[in-house]
Amino acid sequence: MSEYSHAELLEGVRARNAAVLTFIYRSYFPMIQAYIVKNGGNDEDAKDVFQESLIIMYRYMKMNPPPVIKDFRQYLFGVCKNLWLKLLEKKRPVNPLPGEYNYEIEPPPDSAEVNASMKYSIIQKHFLTLDADSQKVLKLYMENVSYQEIAKIMGYKDENYARRKKYLAQKELMEKVKSDPNYQDYFD
Numbered sequence: 524m525s526e527y528s529h530a531e532l533l534e535g536v537r538a539r540n541a542a543v544l545t546f547i548y549r550s551y552f553p554m555i556q557a558y559i560v561k562n563g564g565n566d567e568d569a570k571d572v573f574q575e576s577l578i579i580m581y582r583y584m585k586m587n588p589p590p591v592i593k594d595f596r597q598y599l600f601g602v603c604k605n606l607w608l609k610l611l612e613k614k615r616p617v618n619p620l621p622g623e624y625n626y627e628i629e630p631p632p633d634s635a636e637v638n639a640s641m642k643y644s645i646i647q648k649h650f651l652t653l654d655a656d657s658q659k660v661l662k663l664y665m666e667n668v669s670y671q672e673i674a675k676i677m678g679y680k681d682e683n684y685a686r687r688k689k690y691l692a693q694k695e696l697m698e699k700v701k702s703d704p705n706y707q708d709y710f711d
Contacts, residue, residue, distance in 0.1 A: 535547070537581060553648055557647070558600070558603070558604065568610070573603060642710065645703050649699035657695065664689050669682075670682035673689070
């Protein structure tokens with residue numbers, strides 16, 4: 524996925540290398556953002572958690588040798604996820620009622636969860652670059668709205684034109700996704 528090895532990414536965090544930190548942000552932030560938004564947070568929470576996780580990693584590596592890891596993405600995801608869960612814990616009521624101590628412990632993310640999150644992030648990033656009409660047509664299509672209804676909503680002359688607009692929007696999106704530098708790492 525990267526032009527940096529796992530060790531170079533860790534060293535870049537430790538050394539506060541701007542190029543490496545920019546690469547980490549561009550490559551991994553969408554995955555963290557998608558996870559936090561999916562789990563009760565917002566974009567600001569995602570930015571805060573991502574930044575704080577990098578600071579935690581930096582402080583740890585200033586006092587300890589870099590950890591031996593196989594996958595930087597999963598390591599970063601784990602740090603962000605643990606930090607997010609701690610923040611959620613603080614937001615819970617201070618005096619829970621008796622019997623409300625059944626907290627489920629979520630297993631660590633497996634590569635399938637991380638891959639699905641990254642796929643979603645890549646698609647979402649490119650979806651947002653489409654023009655407003657293309658986005659709306661694809662959203663309606665994904666909501667199982669009929670082509671006839673799409674034509675009516677969008678003001679198209681007939682359902683064949685709506686079908687064509689959906690095809691062109693989908694084609695443009697897939698071309699953008701396939702040209703993404705991370706495409707090979709997450710899509711078959």
